[in-house]
Amino acid sequence: MINVTKQNFEEVIKKATKPVVLDAFATWCGPCMYMMPIVEELEQEFGNKYIFAKLNVDESRDIAISYQVSSVPTFVFIKNNQVVDKVVGSMSKDALKAKIEQAFK
Numbered sequence: 001m002i003n004v005t006k007q008n009f010e011e012v013i014k015k016a017t018k019p020v021v022l023d024a025f026a027t028w029c030g031p032c033m034y035m036m037p038i039v040e041e042l043e044q045e046f047g048n049k050y051i052f053a054k055l056n057v058d059e060s061r062d063i064a065i066s067y068q069v070s071s072v073p074t075f076v077f078i079k080n081n082q083v084v085d086k087v088v089g090s091m092s093k094d095a096l097k098a099k100i101e102q103a104f105k
Contacts, residue, residue, distance in 0.1 A: 001023075001039070001040060001043055001052045001053065001054055002051065002052070002053040002054070003053070003054055003055075003056070004022065004053045004054065004055045004060065004063065005059070005060055006060060006062070006063065009060075009063055012051070012053055013053070013078060013081070014081050015081075016051055016078070016081070018048075018049065018050055018051050019049075019050050019051070019077065019078065019079040019084075019103075019104045020050065020051045020052075020053055020076075020077070020078040020079075021039075021042075021050055021051070021052050021053070021075060021076075021077060021100055022053050022054070022055055022067070022075065022076040022077075022078060023035070023036075023039050023052070023053070023054040023055065023073060023075055024054075024055045024057050024064055024067065024069040024072055024073065024074040024075070024076065025054060025055070025056060025057065025072050025073050026056065026057050026058055026072045027056065027058070029072045029073065031072075031073055031089065031090035032072050032073045032090075034090050035073050035090050035091075035096075038092075038093045038096060039052060039054075039096070040052075041093060042093065042096060042097055042100065045097075046100070050100065050104065055069075057069060057072055067083065067086070068086075071088055071089075073088070073089065073090060074086060074087070074088045075087050075088075075096065075099065077099075077100065077103035077104065079103075079104060084103050084104070085099070085102070085103035087099050
């Protein structure tokens with residue numbers, strides 16, 4: 001999983017050649033920590049189909065604001081540099097998998 005920062009944002013998100021699942025999180029957020037292994041499992045499952053990236057909202061506040069992230073965890077689904085969907089909150093692996101597949105169908 002790629003950590004998105006101000007330094008690599010352009011390369012990772014804006015110039016992505018595959019759809020991006022952006023996990024906006026905070027280290028102090030319990031539900032975010034609950035979701036982390038689920039996101040990592042889905043990254044393994046989807047293989048090279050999507051780019052999985054995480055954004056620490058405390059370290060990259062301006063990027064979080066640009067995607068209108070107001071609570072964490074927030075999952076932003078980006079295709080061709082356009083937000084196609086966004087979902088807020090923790091959920092089961094199956095629910096997140098369904099959201100990803102629906103966003104990028």
